[in-house]
Amino acid sequence: MSKSDIHKKITIAFLLYLLVFNISYSQTDRLDRSFENINYYNLLFYNEICQNYPQGKIKLPGIYPLPNYDLKTNLLSFQTEFTLKYPNAKTQIIFESGFSDQGMILVNDQFIDQNIIKGNEGYSHTIPNDVLKEGANKITLLIIFHSPIWNFEGDIYIENGLEKIYLNGLWDHTIHKNLENNFQRKPTQGLDLLSFIDVDLSRYTLNQYVDIDWSKTDLPISIESLYDDKYLNGLFCFRKTIPLDSIPEEGFVLSIGNGIDDYDRFYVNGFLIGSTDCFSCKRNYRIPKEFLRKENTFTFFVVDKDGPGGILSPILLKSNNNSTDISDQWSYRKLLELQMLVTLKNNIDNKSFFTKSDFKFYDLVGNELSFKSLLVKDDKSNAIIILVLIVILLFIIVLFLFYRFNKKNQLPIKETIIEESIPKFIFIRADRANHKILIDDILSVEGKKDYVKLQLDSKSYLVRKNLKTFLMDLPSSKFARISKSVAVNLEKISKIEKNIVYLNSEDYHLISKNYVNDINDLLI
Incomplete structure (x- = not known):
């Protein structure tokens, strides 16, 4: 050799x-994926057919090998209390190194994040103020393990700028049975394809x-x-x-x-x-x-x-x-x-995988594949299809440039008209009462089937209207859609990184591909 x-x-x-x-798909067909996560964890951990087996106390953080590990799913929960003096301050929970394998967090029996936490890369999240209370608060971790080790590394703590509360120590530990076969x-x-495709x-x-x-x-x-x-x-x-x-x-x-x-x-x-x-x-x-x-x-x-x-x-x-x-x-x-390939690269010089070098492609059986054949079939009909697509694309580009040119020319007139008639507040019906909401206090509006979630700095409301109807009550010069289900207050945007909008509250939302250009035009 x-x-x-x-x-x-x-x-x-x-x-x-x-x-x-x-x-x-249409907006009315869509279910809220975040609610799906909460519903699923409620099923696995809190359904009446779930059997709970308290295991006493366990020290967190810590690393605990599973006895007789055989790749079975384990449903575990950990619970402790912390005392808070300032529940109205902006309070975060922080896991410095995260935990394995995935889970969700509840404070005082309410989910604080509708997303599932995955991996050991660390985690931080702002706890909604309406969940917290002065004095004793309960925190619960619902964890799904399918690794040979229960892994909690790094400090666990609560902080809000006025106090920092470490949660390291003994937690109550419970094993949940009967529904572990529903997640394997x-x-x-x-490769979990459905976890990263945007469909x-x-x-x-x-x-x-x-x-x-x-x-x-x-x-x-x-x-x-x-x-x-x-x-x-x-x-x-x-x-x-x-x-x-x-x-x-x-x-x-x-x-x-x-x-x-x-x-x-x-x-x-x-x-x-x-x-x-x-x-x-x-x-x-x-x-x-x-x-x-x-x-x-x-x-x-x-x-x-x-x-x-x-x-x-x-x-x-x-x-x-x-x-x-x-x-x-x-x-x-x-x-x-879907086509899955194995890519082999001669990386003698220890350079990045993506630097210029020779590549070979194989299917998972071991057959070598031509890179060109992966991209385009050797079929004469492709030339016609590509030509038609190019013509359509050029037509769309011309229409877009024409629309953008007209939009820029008309912008000063629109702004003058809008500024003269912008309302300062709206009334909404929520929680069996009418509420006066200042326009400037609204961070975002999120469509949830027949409701919208109105997010303010300190709290949120669920209003029985669809997103399209609700946005008609708001000034179009201040609010813009960033996806089919979310609109944000332009004045509350703190920064945009790639396709993520960050608001002053440190909340963030993804910008759908169809709305990227519109958002960029508004912020120019």
């Missing part, structure tokens, strides 16, 4: 090529979604046979209406003996019930009775990452007394196509 071979470094990376189909992680490639899947889970034009199939079935393509991988949706004789008095277990290859999420009537990343694991998803109706919509999102994939055995719906086969006539649709 030559010296250069000895120093050769092989770098492996996953490259995704995603072709998105049928992902346009034994991944083959370690809203919630509309497919709703009872009112119309899938009459979808194809139908009986199960079990492989993805490759559905589309007659042995190389096909991607994201697929399966839906079925499940009628019951009456509203059930007990829950069910949905069972798939041979599992799903590779990864799935399972929804009942729009609610996330289970998620498994394991091509060889049985699916035994418990469905509590409160999620069921007389007529139910069951939805699976199936991700086939590589090789053969699909639903591998009949689907059974089990109760204490009987078992029903519900495998026939599921509607299905392809939502994304």
Whole structure:
């Protein structure tokens, strides 16, 4: 072996090529993803079928190996109290090094962050003032572990500029049983596709979604046979209406003996019930009775990452007394196509992976692939398609430039008219009362189906209006949409980094691609 071979470094990376189909949707079809997280954690930890086993005290931070570790999911909660003198101050909770594997936080039995905390990179979040109280406060960590070690590293503390309270020490520790099979992680490639793609899947889970034009199939079935393509991988949706004789008095277990290859999420009537990343694991998803109706919509999102994939055995719906086969006539649709590659680079000079060098591409079976063939098929029809797309793109660019030119010329007139008639306040109906809200106090407005969340500096209100109607009551010169579901007060923006808007309150929101240019134009 030559010296250069000895120093050769092989770098492996996953490259995704995603072709998105049928992902346009209306705002009324969309569910709030953040509420989905809270609902899911409530199911796993607080449902009445969940059995709790107190384990006494445990010291945090700390590192604790799991005995007899076999990749099973563990649902754990940790709880302690802290005393606060200044609950009205801006108060943050901080984990200097985070914890494994993922979790959510409650203060005084209320979730303080609607996002799931993942990984060990550290965490900080502002606790809403209406959650805190003077004196004793309770904090609860709901943790999902599927690693060989319970890992809490670094200090845990509360601070608000007036006081700093360390939470290091003994916490009450509880193990939660009965629903751990509703969340399993034994991944083959370690890739949770649905965790990082920007596709809203919630509309497919709703009872009112119309899938009459979808194809139908009986199960079990492989993805490759559905589309007659042995190389096909991607994201697929399966839906079925499940009628019951009456509203059930007990829950069910949905069972798939041979599992799903590779990864799935399972929804009942729009609610996330289970998620498994394991091509060889049985699916035994418990469905509590409160999620069921007389007529139910069951939805699976199936991700086939590589090789053969699909639903591998009949689907059974089990109760204490009987078992029903519900495998026939599921509607299905392809939502994304996915190709996973292994990239090898000769990195003799210890330079970055992304510096100029020779690359080779392989599929996961080991077949070498041409980089050009990954980007464009060798098909003459592509030239025509590309030419049409270029013409359309040029036409759009001309229209955009024309619109922007006119908009800039008319801007002084619009500003003069608007400034003369800007209201200073509005009245809203919330919490069974009418509230006078100063326009300048509003940070953001977030659409949540039939409601909007009105966020102020110190508190928030839920108002029964859709976002479009509510924004008609606000001055358009001060508020601008940054996505289909969020509008912000332009005067409250502190900075913009890439596609993230930060407000003076340190809250932040993502700017959707369709709104980036509009926001930039307003801030020029």
